[in-house]
Amino acid sequence: MDMMRVDQLAALAHPQRLALFRLLVRRFPDAVPAGELAGAIDVRQNTLSSYLSSLRHAGLITQDREGRSLLYRVDMDEAGGLMSYLVDDCCRGRPDLCSPLPAQARKGDTAMSDRKYNALFICTGNSARSIFGETLLRDVAGDRFTAYSAGTRPQSELNPFAVEMLRSKGHDIAPLRSKNVSEFQGPDAPVMDFVFTVCDRAANEDCPAWPGQPISAHWGLPDPVKAEGTEAEKRLAFQQAYAALKNRIAAFTALPIETLDRTSLQARLDDLARDLEDQ
Structure with missing residues (x-):
């Protein structure tokens, strides 16, 4: 079993860490200041630091510094890799076994139709x-x-x-x-x-x-x-x-x-x- 994927699933197996990750996904490609994240999920700064550390350790988010501010952004390559792992391993490479993945997967493979x-x-x-x-x-x-x-x-x-x-x-x-x-x-x-x-x-x-x-x-x-x-x-x-x-x-x-x-x-x-x- 891929231990990195296990670590990533473990990092997301906490309600507030998952909420934090979902927030950063919604904000992608923005890099979001730590203070804004703390206010958004309503946690203390030291608690937020612990959550961010777990998500960074799992490779799901990145950290950058701008002046005195720490900015965080979701790593979409790793997030996509986790989803691919779940489909390949848990679904045995068959997205049709893991509804509702089929419809979403098909959307990513087809061009937008020419319409309004x-x-x-x-x-x-x-x-x-x-x-x-x-x-x-x-x-x-x-x-x-x-x-x-x-x-x-x-x-x-x-x-x-x-x-x-x-x-x-x-x-x-x-x-x-x-x-x-x-x-x-x-x-x-x-x-x-x-x-x-x-x-x-x-x-x-x-x-x-x-x-x-x-x-x-x-x-x-x-x-x-x-x-x-x-x-x-x-x-x-x-x-x-x-x-x-x-x-x-x-x-x-x-x-x-x-x-x-x-x-x-x-x-x-x-x-x-x-x-x-x-x-």
């Missing part, structure tokens, strides 16, 4: 950033995408600065409203092909898995709603969020989606997220 795709933008309040994402994707590539947005804790109404920004850019604001993610989780909800989280809080929450396992990306942005200062300074924060999402959506819609399989497309989105963060 559904995309959902998620943040906490669904009053600014995710609304920007929905509007921009609809206006930039509405012939290829049906765009939606929602919040994990939506506000009762859209932020007035966000509405003003969209109106000034010539966007149609009539279809926009604040929505809860629960609207997109029922049996009659549209099946999502892409899910984008656009704020750190949404990425750190234990968001439920979407039916069909959509391709996902984390495009974290500072929350313009929390900007302080003069009205001009607040408007600048909304302008920066709008511009950042416009650049990301332009890069996303330029991808040859219909020619890529799901695994390749996910990798391209991960690379895109890293490239845009470096700009």
Whole structure:
């Protein structure tokens, strides 16, 4: 038996270590500061250090230093190796024996069909950033995408600065409203092909898995709603969020989606997220 895989399974056989690993998978390709991780899973710093040490020892995550901060990122090669080991060893090389792996495995081997795709933008309040994402994707590539947005804790109404920004850019604001993610989780909800989280809080929450396992990306942005200062300074924060999402959506819609399989497309989105963060 491969002892490294045993160590990895043992490291994940603890509820909070598993929660930590799942959080880092959701945040990939981000490198996340230790302090942010501690707050996300609500543990003391010394307890977190113990959990991180176990996951690092098992080879499931990596550690880097940036100034005085320690940053952690999931090692996707090792995570993929663990999944391959389970299929090859426990399933005797037959994913058909380990439902529901077959459907997920087939998705990784086939190209996306040439059709209109559904995309959902998620943040906490669904009053600014995710609304920007929905509007921009609809206006930039509405012939290829049906765009939606929602919040994990939506506000009762859209932020007035966000509405003003969209109106000034010539966007149609009539279809926009604040929505809860629960609207997109029922049996009659549209099946999502892409899910984008656009704020750190949404990425750190234990968001439920979407039916069909959509391709996902984390495009974290500072929350313009929390900007302080003069009205001009607040408007600048909304302008920066709008511009950042416009650049990301332009890069996303330029991808040859219909020619890529799901695994390749996910990798391209991960690379895109890293490239845009470096700009």
